[in-house]
Amino acid sequence: MNINLSVWRQKDAGSKGAFERHSLEDLNKDMSFLEMLDVLNEKLIREGGLPVEFDSDCREGICGQCGIVINGRANGHLEGTTACQMYMRHFKNGECITVEPFKVAAFPVIRDLKIDRSALDRIIQAGGYISVHTGSVPDANAIMISKDDVESAFDSASCIGCGTCVATCKNSSAALFTGAKISHLAKLPQGKVEAQERVVNMVEQMDKDGFGSCTNTEACEAECPQNISVVNIARMNWEYNKALLLR
Numbered sequence: 001m002n003i004n005l006s007v008w009r010q011k012d013a014g015s016k017g018a019f020e021r022h023s024l025e026d027l028n029k030d031m032s033f034l035e036m037l038d039v040l041n042e043k044l045i046r047e048g049g050l051p052v053e054f055d056s057d058c059r060e061g062i063c064g065q066c067g068i069v070i071n072g073r074a075n076g077h078l079e080g081t082t083a084c085q086m087y088m089r090h091f092k093n094g095e096c097i098t099v100e101p102f103k104v105a106a107f108p109v110i111r112d113l114k115i116d117r118s119a120l121d122r123i124i125q126a127g128g129y130i131s132v133h134t135g136s137v138p139d140a141n142a143i144m145i146s147k148d149d150v151e152s153a154f155d156s157a158s159c160i161g162c163g164t165c166v167a168t169c170k171n172s173s174a175a176l177f178t179g180a181k182i183s184h185l186a187k188l189p190q191g192k193v194e195a196q197e198r199v200v201n202m203v204e205q206m207d208k209d210g211f212g213s214c215t216n217t218e219a220c221e222a223e224c225p226q227n228i229s230v231v232n233i234a235r236m237n238w239e240y241n242k243a244l245l246l247r
Contacts (some may be wrong), residue, residue, distance in 0.1 A: 001027050001093040005040065007052055008100035013108035013116075019098070033076070033086040034059060034066060037099075054113035059084045061225065064162025068113050069100045074164045074223050082162065082225045102167035106174070106210050119209040120161050120177060126205035127198035128181050130190045149187050156184040158226045165220035165228070171212030176220040178206050179232035186239050196243035203240050 002025045010017030022040060031039075034056050041051035055065040066083040070076040076086045091097060099113065107115040157180075165176040182199050185191030191198070214233055221230045 001029050001088060001091075003027065003036075003088070003091065003094065004096040006096060006098045007040070007112075009052070009112055010101075010109050012111060017109070019100075027088055029087070029089040031088050032059065032084055033070070033088065034084050036088055052113060053111040055115070056084055061085045062160065064160035064164075064225070065117075067102055067115075067162040067164055067167065069098075069102060069167065071098050074102065074167045075162075075225055079222075080225055080227050082160075085225075102163055104163070104166050104172045106166065106172065107163060115163075117161070117163050119211070120163060120174065122209060123174065123178055123202050123205050124161075124181060126201040127194065128185070128202065129194070130185060131193045143189055145188065153184050153187040156180045156187065156228070156232055159184075159228050160226055162225060164223050164225060166211065168219045168223040169212065169214075170217065170219070171215060173214045173220070174206050174209075174211040175214035175233045175236065176224065176228055176230065178202055179230075179234075179236035180228050182239055183232040183235045186235060195239065196246060199236065199239040199243050200247075203236070 002023070005022045005024065006019045007022065008017055009020045024036065024039060024043070027036060027039065037052060037054060044051050054068065057063040057065045059066070061082040061084060064082060067075060068083050070083065070086065075081055075083045076090070078086060078090060101109055101113045101115050106119040107117055110116055159177060159180040161177060163177070166172050166174050182202055185198065186195055218230050221228065
């Protein structure tokens with residue numbers, strides 16, 4: 001198959017970027033979107049140009065580092081899918097595909113499609129931990145947890161920190177990401193010790209890094225590759241208000 005690409009090129013966060021057009025021919029329709037970018041880079045290198053920089057690691061929809069905007073939508077037009085899980089068969093022969101990075105103030109561009117997501121790491125560092133007592137490993141059934149609580153916590157913990165929710169939100173809010181991380185620990189007994197301190201610190205760090213406020217459009221849930229529910233945002237707000245009352 002043949003495609004036309006319009007790819008965002010930018011030297012760094014302080015430089016002005018622009019789209020660059022390329023044509024690729026005889027692509028295998030079963031190659032992934034990132035493999036197609038690899039083919040583009042091989043072509044650019046042969047022609048003496050600079051390859052397009054982009055992030056990826058697992059290429060299995062697990063790590064979330066591949067997040068980019070494809071034809072105006074974060075990670076492309078398929079539901080519950082990361083960019084690396086998009087395949088060329090999901091596009092039409094001869095189609096013009098626009099590729100650009102997540103354009104969020106809190107995610108400065110490193111180069112081309114590669115962005116700095118360390119703001120999400122700082123939110124985790126602010127409170128995404130639990131107290132652990134030294135000593136021997138406790139028995140697996142030492143702390144009884146209901147099946148519903150375990151499954152609910154696991155659903156929240158499935159967030160991969162890709163930043164799609166931020167890129168999709170009209171306010172660039174990190175409420176879904178932060179809510180999922182807070183909810184994950186709030187639902188388990190191991191997370192109760194730091195519960196009040198955790199939610200206050202993580203929400204304050206989110207605001208400090210310049211993320212916007214949530215206005216409940218639920219676009220974040222609609223585009224999330226892990227289908228994280230906005231119920232996590234409601235729990236975050238509940239935990240936060242409770243913490244302020246009990247402080």
